[in-house]
Amino acid sequence: MTIDLARVDAIVARKGEGPEMAIPVLQMIQDEFRYVPIEAIEHIAKTTQMTEAQLYGVATFFAQFRLTPVGERIIKVCHGTACHVGGAVGLTEAIEERLGVKTGENTPDMKYTLTSVACVGCCSLAPVVMIDSTTYGRLDRKKSVKVIDDLES
Amino acid sequence: MQTQTNNKRTVVVGMSTCNIAAGAQEVYDLCRKTVEEKKLGVEVRITGCLGMCYAEPQVQIVEADGTRSLYCDVTAQRMGKIIDEHVVGGVPRAQWIAKYDEGETKDLMGKQRRIVLANCGVIDPEKIEDYLAVDGYKALRSVLEEKNPDKVIDALVKSGLRGRGGAGFPTGMKWKFARAEKGPKKYMICNADEGDPGAFMDRTTLESDPHAVLEGMAIGGFATGADEAYIYCRAEYPMAIARLYKAIAQAEERGFLGRNIMGLGFDFVIHIKEGAGAFVCGEETALMASIEGRRGMPRIRPPFPAQSGLFGKPTTINNVETWANVPWIIRNGWEAFAAMGTEKSKGSKVFALAGKIKRGGLVEVPMGITLGEIIHEVGGGTGTNRKVKAVQMGGPSGGCVPAELFHTKIDYDEVTRTGAIMGSGGMVVMDDTTCMVDIARYFLDFTQLESCGKCTFCRVGTKRMLEILTRICAGKGEESDIALLEDLAKQIKTTSLCGLGQTAPNPVLTTLRYFRHEYEEHIRDHKCRAGRCRSLCTFTITDACTGCLICARNCPVSCITGEKKTMHVINQKACIRCGVCRDFCKFDAVVVG
Numbered sequence: 001m002t003i004d005l006a007r008v009d010a011i012v013a014r015k016g017e018g019p020e021m022a023i024p025v026l027q028m029i030q031d032e033f034r035y036v037p038i039e040a041i042e043h044i045a046k047t048t049q050m051t052e053a054q055l056y057g058v059a060t061f062f063a064q065f066r067l068t069p070v071g072e073r074i075i076k077v078c079h080g081t082a083c084h085v086g087g088a089v090g091l092t093e094a095i096e097e098r099l100g101v102k103t104g105e106n107t108p109d110m111k112y113t114l115t116s117v118a119c120v121g122c123c124s125l126a127p128v129v130m131i132d133s134t135t136y137g138r139l140d141r142k143k144s145v146k147v148i149d150d151l152e153s
Numbered sequence: 154m155q156t157q158t159n160n161k162r163t164v165v166v167g168m169s170t171c172n173i174a175a176g177a178q179e180v181y182d183l184c185r186k187t188v189e190e191k192k193l194g195v196e197v198r199i200t201g202c203l204g205m206c207y208a209e210p211q212v213q214i215v216e217a218d219g220t221r222s223l224y225c226d227v228t229a230q231r232m233g234k235i236i237d238e239h240v241v242g243g244v245p246r247a248q249w250i251a252k253y254d255e256g257e258t259k260d261l262m263g264k265q266r267r268i269v270l271a272n273c274g275v276i277d278p279e280k281i282e283d284y285l286a287v288d289g290y291k292a293l294r295s296v297l298e299e300k301n302p303d304k305v306i307d308a309l310v311k312s313g314l315r316g317r318g319g320a321g322f323p324t325g326m327k328w329k330f331a332r333a334e335k336g337p338k339k340y341m342i343c344n345a346d347e348g349d350p351g352a353f354m355d356r357t358t359l360e361s362d363p364h365a366v367l368e369g370m371a372i373g374g375f376a377t378g379a380d381e382a383y384i385y386c387r388a389e390y391p392m393a394i395a396r397l398y399k400a401i402a403q404a405e406e407r408g409f410l411g412r413n414i415m416g417l418g419f420d421f422v423i424h425i426k427e428g429a430g431a432f433v434c435g436e437e438t439a440l441m442a443s444i445e446g447r448r449g450m451p452r453i454r455p456p457f458p459a460q461s462g463l464f465g466k467p468t469t470i471n472n473v474e475t476w477a478n479v480p481w482i483i484r485n486g487w488e489a490f491a492a493m494g495t496e497k498s499k500g501s502k503v504f505a506l507a508g509k510i511k512r513g514g515l516v517e518v519p520m521g522i523t524l525g526e527i528i529h530e531v532g533g534g535t536g537t538n539r540k541v542k543a544v545q546m547g548g549p550s551g552g553c554v555p556a557e558l559f560h561t562k563i564d565y566d567e568v569t570r571t572g573a574i575m576g577s578g579g580m581v582v583m584d585d586t587t588c589m590v591d592i593a594r595y596f597l598d599f600t601q602l603e604s605c606g607k608c609t610f611c612r613v614g615t616k617r618m619l620e621i622l623t624r625i626c627a628g629k630g631e632e633s634d635i636a637l638l639e640d641l642a643k644q645i646k647t648t649s650l651c652g653l654g655q656t657a658p659n660p661v662l663t664t665l666r667y668f669r670h671e672y673e674e675h676i677r678d679h680k681c682r683a684g685r686c687r688s689l690c691t692f693t694i695t696d697a698c699t700g701c702l703i704c705a706r707n708c709p710v711s712c713i714t715g716e717k718k719t720m721h722v723i724n725q726k727a728c729i730r731c732g733v734c735r736d737f738c739k740f741d742a743v744v745v746g
Contacts, residue, residue, distance in 0.1 A: 022446035023429050027388070054446070061448040061605075063430030064388055080350035081545060081581040082507035084595050090731050094709065118432065118599065119350035120389055122174050123507035123581070124206030124514050133391060135174035141709050141733060 007032055008040045009047070017048040022058050025050070026065060035066040063118075071106045071113040073151070075099075075131050080119030082126035087140065091127050092116070094141035098148055112148075161195055162240050164188070165213040165221075167274060169202035169360045170392050171353075171514075177210035179229045184212075187236050195240055201361020203274030205261065206514035208251070211274070214239050223251045223258075257533065261512055264531050266493065266501045266519040269354075269477040273361035273515075278396050281403040284364040290409045292483035293368050296375055297417040305376040305483070306332060312487035313499030314479075318344055318435070318472035319547060319576045320652070321498075321565040324479075327469055330459035331377040334467035341374050341382035342463065342470040344440060348387065348432040349548025350599065352579030354503040355473035357515050359386065359393035362477065363400035367423060369479030371410060374421045377469050382421065385440050387428040397425055432549070432603035436651045437462075437470045439605065450605045451651035472577065474503055494520030498564040498575075508545075508581035511536025518563065525559030528582060538741065539584040543667070547576025549596045549603075550656035552663025553589060572663040574656070586735070588685035589668035590675050594622035596660035600653065611654030614645040618661060628688040630676035635665065684745035687730040694721050694734075697742035704734035704743065 011028045015021050029040050036059050045052040059065040077095060079088050092103060099107055099114055106113045122128045125137025129144055136147050166172075166181040184197045203211060208225035212232065215221050222245050224235055231249065239245045251258040276283035284290070296305055310325030331339060343366060347355040359366060370382050386394050401423055404410040412420050426444050434440045434449040441463045443449040462468025478500060482490045490500050498520040504527060507513050511533030518527055528534065528544060535541055543553040552573035554561065561567055568575045583592070601615040618641050621634050642658030649655045665672060674680045681689035694704070694713075698720045705713040705721060712728050715721030723734070735743040 018446075020444070020446040023443065024427070027427060027429065050446075057448050058429075058446070061431060061450075062428075062443075065429065081548070081579070081592075081595070082351050082513075084350075085508045085581060085583060085587055085592075087732075087736070090709075090733065093731070117389065118348070118430075118603075119352075120170075121347065121353035121356040122171050123351050123353055123505060123579070124171060125174050125209075126507060128174065135170060137171075137174040140707075140736075141731075142707065 003033060003037045003039050005039070005043050008043050012044060012048055017050070019050050019054060022050050022054055023062070026055065026059055030065060035069050038067065069106075069110070071110045073111065073132055074113045074115060075129060075148070076115050076117040076120070077103070078120045078122070078126070078128045078130065079116050080121075080123055080126065082123035083119075083128060086126040088127045090141050091129065091139060091144045094145050095129070095148065098145045161217065163196045163198060163215040164236075164240060165198045165200050165215060167202060167209060167211040168199040169357060170390070171202055171206045171357070172209045172211065175206075175209040176228065180210050180212060180227050180232045183229045183232050184236065187233065193236075193241065198277050199279065200275060201273050201278050202357045202515065204270055204357070204515035204517075205251075205512070207512045214245070224249050225251050257512070260530055260533065261516070264522060264526060265517050267517045268481045268501050269358060269365070269474055269503050270515060270517045271481075272365065273357060276362065278361050278363055279399055281364060281400070281407060284362070288484060289364055289480075290368055292480040293371050293375075293409065294415055294417075296372050296483060297415060297419050302332060302376045302378070305372065308482060308487040309376070309479070312482045312490040313494070313497075314475065314482060314490065315498065315565060316471060317474035317478070317502065317577065319550065319574060321575060324471060324475055327459060327471070328373060328377050330457070331379070331467050331469040334460060336467060338381075338466045339377060339379035340463040340466055340468040341370055341377070341379045342437075342440065342444075342468060343370055343382065343384040343476055344435065344437070344470055344472040345384055345386035345390075345393070346428045346435045346440060347390075347473070347577065348435045349550075349577050349579045351505065351507055351545065351548055351581040352577050353505045354515060354578045356390050356393050358473050358477050358503075359390065360396055363393075363396050364404065365477045365480055366473055367400055367404055367410065369476035370423060371414065371421045372479050372483060373469060373471070373476070375419055377467075379469065380420045380422065382423045383426050383444055383463070384423060385426045385428055385434070385444060388430060394425060394427060401425070431605070432599070433605045433651070433653050436653060439651070440470070441468065448605070450607050451653075453650060474578070495562060495564045497566055502563060502575070502578060504578045504580050506532045506580050506582065509535045509537070509539065509541070509584040509587070510582040520563050522563050523559060524554060524561050524563065527563070527580070528559065532582070535582065535584050537584070539586065541582055542585050542587060543583050543589070545581040545583065545592065545660075546579070547574040547659075548579050549600050550574055550652060550659055551576045552659045553583070553592065553667065554663070555667040572659065572666055574659070586683050586685070586732070588626075588681050588683035589664040589671045590622065590625055590681070591683070591685045593661045593664045594619065594626055597622055597657070600657040604653065604657070608649045608654055610645045610648040611657060614641050615654075615657050617641055618645075618658065622661070625672065625675045626681075626686040626688075628675070628679045628686070630672075632676060634676060635669070635672055639665065682745065684730075684732050684735065690730055691725060691746040692723055692728065692730065692732065692734060692743050693746050694723055695742050695744055696720060697740050699740055699742070701739070703737045703739070707733050707737045709733060
């Protein structure tokens with residue numbers, strides 16, 4: 001896959017070229033492309049003080065970064081302690097069944113990516129699921145499937 | 154503390170992440186629309202989270218004289234009625250209003266002592282005017298006018314404030330070390346990388362009262378001689394980050410941050426760094442590595458950050474709650490702060506109550522209160538007919554304190570004696586449907602994933618512990634496994650560089666200490682009494698069943714049969730042991746076998 005490197009240059013120009021900008025630059029790259037294309041890392045390494053090793057090291061260390069494309073919507077099932085106690089495992093099963101994919105996978109039509117997240121800090125509404133930037137709380141198996149059904153309709 | 158622009162009521166909608174997740178956006182949009190369409194001339198404002206997350210969304214109607222009515226569990230439909238009857242008609246809907254002096258709200262609020270949460274759910278976090286109206290930035294002004302950094306540090310030392318991130322290091326001492334360092338460049342850091350699952354104190358504070366944190370940091374900057382600061386906030390908190398940006402811009406515009414603050418000759422700039430999702434970055438040296446653009450891996454201390462921290466310069470690092478306490482201590486005097494609490498733990502502490510608890514949310518209680526008071530009185534117990542079994546404190550670094558020890562006082566040292574830690578303030582309450590072996594497995598799964606990989610015992614040891622626990626939960630545990638777990642725990646604790654590894658075995662050690670019989674049952678009897686470990690339990694319906702059909706309707710594999718008003722039966726061959734039937738049964742008719 002080839003990407004528009006001019007968009008990468010624009011991000012670097014905005015954020016800065018110093019090694020301390022590695023994380024903000026990668027975050028913006030991910031905002032722009034919805035994942036971190038390896039071509040972007042190679043390009044930044046050629047044009048700035050950041051090295052490929054540093055960028056790849058950072059991109060693989062932090063959970064936020066994805067090196068492969070994702071679906072249109074990202075479904076994050078929270079697995080914080082309160083959500084775990086409240087049945088996050090069951091929610092995951094129900095959503096996996098509904099979408100026909102396992103956690104960490106994209107649906108074949110690239111509409112959804114199903115992931116898990118350590119804690120979104122909405123513990124009093126556990127168990128919760130975050131879809132893009134919207135948090136859905138007080139769920140159970142049925143309600144979590146309904147949330148996805150509602151997105152479809 | 155709303156400024157009344159005219160002689161009318163104000164509608165204040167709670168707009169925090171938790172409120173919005175509960176449906177506040179819809180309520181807020183409806184308010185704006187109705188007020189505009191009907192030309193009511195009523196001001197609609199926002200506020201943060203009051204801490205009563207169990208009863209959100211919340212809306213407050215403020216009368217012209219400042220009295221407030223707090224509506225709980227507001228839906229868009231209810232909001233319409235509240236506008237018609239109360240806002241327009243002037244007649245409050247009494248049954249929807251929480252009364253602070255009676256019932257549940259009294260139990261919840263009565264024992265609290267709010268310093269950090271004082272403005273949360275009261276002021277508009279996006280308006281600096283609101284913060285100024287509650288004496289905001291006065292502490293900073295007084296400190297800058299007096300021009301005596303040593304006095305500030307002395308006050309912090311005497312206040313007895315200890316780091317609220319978990320370790321409890323005396324804040325004043327930390328500042329003293331940083332001040333003693335020579336050199337023109339020093340940094341301040343606010344650790345807002347609240348990674349403990351089950352903790353959301355910092356999220357709420359930043360969303361509901363960001364200026365208090367900024368003011369605390371500026372005071373710390375002046376006291377230690379730093380002119381630049383970073384707030385390292387986890388990216389999972391988009392609203393907190395947005396409100397921080399807004400607050401910093403407003404404070405700079407008004408001259409409370411930036412160059413020559415309030416014309417008193419002090420410069421202080423605050424930057425925001427978004428974390429990228431690594432639990433270990435809550436550790437200070439890993440956090441600094443991450444700000445510098447490297448993988449967030451801890452390093453050996455010394456040198457401590459106070460000597461050589463961010464970019465090799467002296468750095469003071471405290472967490473959100475610690476910073477938020479600072480302006481209060483300066484305004485009210487260290488004596489007032491030190492008057493609260495126990496001999497070695499002063500002031501108050503914010504806790505996030507979650508799990509099997511009736512009144513989940515945030516509470517701020519004076520140090521010295523007992524665990525039992527927090528869970529049973531403030532939190533209202535489980536709110537079901539099930540009994541509290543334990544409370545998990547301190548996240549993956551902490552442990553499970555059994556109900557028998559609920560007389561334990563909230564005090565850094567007393568909590569440590571139970572094997573748990575005070576931690577940052579997450580309290581996840583567990584009842585008899587929680588399996589303690591499964592909880593230990595859950596936390597090891599977490600720490601094993603989050604281990605940065607630098608220390609062998611943390612990297613490999615946590616993985617081995619997880620394998621053993623997974624085996625026990627699957628009914629394949631061996632008699633020697635408990636001793637093996639204990640041995641590994643000891644080795645990981647003694648050979649890990651940072652807090653993550655040193656404390657990673659705590660959830661296993663505390664559950665082994667207090668719930669050893671559950672481990673033994675799993676291994677010897679192949680039984681999980683809580684009904685969580687699917688290979689080790691069966692669910693059956695007893696004659697307490699009333700035939701209400703609710704379990705059958707909610708069973709994900711439709712394996713429950715029975716007519717209305719007759720006893721139901723679970724088809725054991727088809728049952729996946731998910732426990733949904735037990736969760737839904739109102740008559741305790743589903744039992745674990």
